[in-house]
Amino acid sequence: NAGVMQNPRHLVRRRGQEARLRCSPMKGHSHVYWYRQLPEEGLKFMVYLQKENIIDESGMPKERFSAEFPKEGPSILRIQQVVRGDSAAYFCASSPYKAVDASPLHFGNGTRLTVT
């Protein structure tokens, strides 16, 4: 049973370009979460999605960031017009249940975004 798959592992973008980060959850998991880790900081919640629905986007910056989890295919985190401050590790996690006390989150190995 494959774990949470994220690609690409590394992504370099110039300022103003778009970044697309993909996440395939574990088999049987319908709950997907995106977290961001800035250098020397802990992981910060960004967004929680179920298939075709955004459930909680309270951690997402209001502009340039969007996320989706379509009926078919991976979840996508999209960052438009990237700036240097977007450079970070972006982690996706999945779970078979909503509440973390029902099942711990399983994390992917992350996408390291570098904006030059």
Add this chain to the structure above:
Amino acid sequence: DQQVKQNSPSLSVQEGRISILNCDYTNSMFDYFLWYKKYPAEGPTFLISISSIKDKNEDGRFTVFLNKSAKHLSLHIVPSQPGDSAVYFCAASATKSSGDKLTFGTGTRLAVRP
């Protein structure tokens, strides 16, 4: 506003001895706590968790203690092994209000010396 704090950025322990990692929180709504371990260039891996209705949970070499009145939890690793060298993150959730998200501390880097 750092609601989960790990005040020790690093810890060095001799192999075979006990490692104690500490975590403090400020949000009284937090009722579920987890520890994750992270190796470089990998994602966090779940280690152990504890509900606020308990004060201790044990799994092999790993024990988590929760002191609700002090809003403090700790992770004990006994005996420590070189393979335990990693960054350890404490995380918390308010399951009754926002059970869908975790709030993480900034991590403690554990080095176990052979």
